[in-house]
Amino acid sequence: MSLKHAILVLLEAESSTGYDLMRKFKQGVGYFWNAKHQQVYQQLKKLNNEGLINYSVREQSGKPDKKIYSISEQGQQELSTWINSPVKPSKTNDALLVKLYAGHLGSKDGILDELTRHQDSHTKTLNYLLKLEQTYQGLPPNQQQKYLYPYLTLRRGILGEQAWLSWAQEAQKEIKK
């Protein structure tokens, strides 16, 4: 389990509201961690109860008050303990491949359509990641140094998406012939 640690990591970088975190999972770091807002809010409550994070309230008119969460001393400790202990390689569960595996049960066109749909989605993701990469490359060298680790995860996202798209092209060619 690492939603806990994902949140701590994000809060270590910058104090945020639940809504902020949710957005980060949707955009910023969605290529390696995903969580819905319901999950985020509940986890924040739990982390707060455990004393790993604190929050201060900023009142707003017309909107619900903002709770701005930040990592606590204890949270920092938890993080550095976690950082120094090994994590297991993650496992994939990919419904598209289950479908493709049983491709003989469907129509060729249906399968090609599905592949194309997923291809579009992966292309969009890739383009977004490439834009992030350009931003990084536009930074002055000392800033690049600072953000090296996040950049490396970004590279993983990019190489992963590119590999996916190469595969999809290969697969489509094979299916068509």
Added chain:
Amino acid sequence: MSLKHAILVLLEAESSTGYDLMRKFKQGVGYFWNAKHQQVYQQLKKLNNEGLINYSVREQSGKPDKKIYSISEQGQQELSTWINSPVKPSKTNDALLVKLYAGHLGSKDGILDELTRHQDSHTKTLNYLLKLEQTYQGLPPNQQQKYLYPYLTLRRGILGEQAWLSWAQEAQKEIKK
């Protein structure tokens, strides 16, 4: 959710026991779907209650009796309905990347060690998949035709692992300098 469909797909190809399925998830199709034995047995029970699969018992001496499950008419229908409806792109939750993202909180050596450990694991997986590919390529053309779809999923596994390893090399180089 597609453990249900993953099981149906595997049973459509070949009637199996829970133990057989478990092994298939561990080895055969583990590069795109994973499930533990507890999950498999429970899901089999559920699918049986829903009438999507049936089983016959083979008695054994010294070992628990085998329940050999096969897909039912209704299960076949469920499968073809599912095959013809779109699935969502899968989302990754990768703890290693969470860790790497917060790399500045750990030691360089610790991170490089962790990367190397994961590299070993991915290398093993890749080698295994390449062996499967060789088996496929040793088949006569008509058999290759028959197993084209499973082969395409295998290709996804291979390209995915290769991309992972390329990334890891790149990342290690960047971290070291």
Added chain:
DNA sequence: GATCTCATGTAAATTGTTACATGATTTG
């Protein structure tokens, strides 16, 4: 003698998803 494979399960805990709920402000 210890560990691995075969073979099945139950129970509890944790994690993740879907649905429900509210309400103002901004954008198209």
Added chain:
DNA sequence: CAAATCATGTAACAATTTACATGAGATC
């Protein structure tokens, strides 16, 4: 005027993981 964004949450359900449980035969 409809939809998206901001901002928070609860509740129910589904999926997954971890722990517990048994026991024979094979391998090291």
